Amino acid sequence: MKIEALTLPEVLLITPARHGDARGFFSESWNQKTLQNAGVNLPVFVQDNHSMSHKVGILRGLHYQSPPFAQGKLVRCGRGCLFDVAVDVRTGSPTYGKWVGAELSYENGRQLWVPPGFLHGFVTRTPDTEIIYKCTAHYDRESDGGVLWNSLGIDWGIDNPILSEKDEKLPEFANWASPFQFGAV
Numbered sequence: 001m002k003i004e005a006l007t008l009p010e011v012l013l014i015t016p017a018r019h020g021d022a023r024g025f026f027s028e029s030w031n032q033k034t035l036q037n038a039g040v041n042l043p044v045f046v047q048d049n050h051s052m053s054h055k056v057g058i059l060r061g062l063h064y065q066s067p068p069f070a071q072g073k074l075v076r077c078g079r080g081c082l083f084d085v086a087v088d089v090r091t092g093s094p095t096y097g098k099w100v101g102a103e104l105s106y107e108n109g110r111q112l113w114v115p116p117g118f119l120h121g122f123v124t125r126t127p128d129t130e131i132i133y134k135c136t137a138h139y140d141r142e143s144d145g146g147v148l149w150n151s152l153g154i155d156w157g158i159d160n161p162i163l164s165e166k167d168e169k170l171p172e173f174a175n176w177a178s179p180f181q182f183g184a185v
């Protein structure tokens, strides 16, 4: 199990070991001790999400839930390949408004830990791409929010992604008030 801090140090790239044999492989996709050992406040995951996107260039994001329903997410790719992004939106954070991204694929087995107080989004790089993520808070429709995908200077590697109607109408980052405070989430 390899754990790397990225340019936003609270966002972790986790690569679980794969034990290969003639049948295929075995991997511990989640082990409570690993994030604890990496210094993350021990998350309690209460919901697992799984979505599939048919086409290349489908972008879901950038999403969050407001406190007290803020979610940390441990994200991995179950099939295909995607580019996963986290943005620090904790007011008062030294890295406020900065983003980091990582390619997650079935092949590389990598996971991204996106803490509470960060926007999350991804774009698919293969057809029929599946994403699976563990969440530290339940879904709460009233707390659901987002920021427009192209208002933060993120290099998604694509100019015209396919968005949901909801995501097309999200506010630009400059016109949005963050509900998160540095040190409070």
Ligand SMILES: Cc1cn([C@H]2C[C@H](O)[C@@H](COP(=O)(O)OP(=O)(O)O[C@H]3O[C@@H](C)C(=O)[C@@H](O)[C@H]3O)O2)c(=O)[nH]c1=O
Pocket (backbone or CB within 6 Å): 049, 051, 060, 061, 063, 064, 073, 120, 121, 122, 138, 139, 164, 166
């Ligand atoms: C997120 C979510 C959605 N839903 C429902 C609401 C709606 O009818 C349908 C699709 O919802 P959405 O369009 O919001 O799905 P999607 O655009 O895939 O939203 C997700 O995007 C990624 C980037 C995240 O980080 C997630 O937290 C979540 O916001 O599923 C749930 O029942 N539970 C959930 O936890």
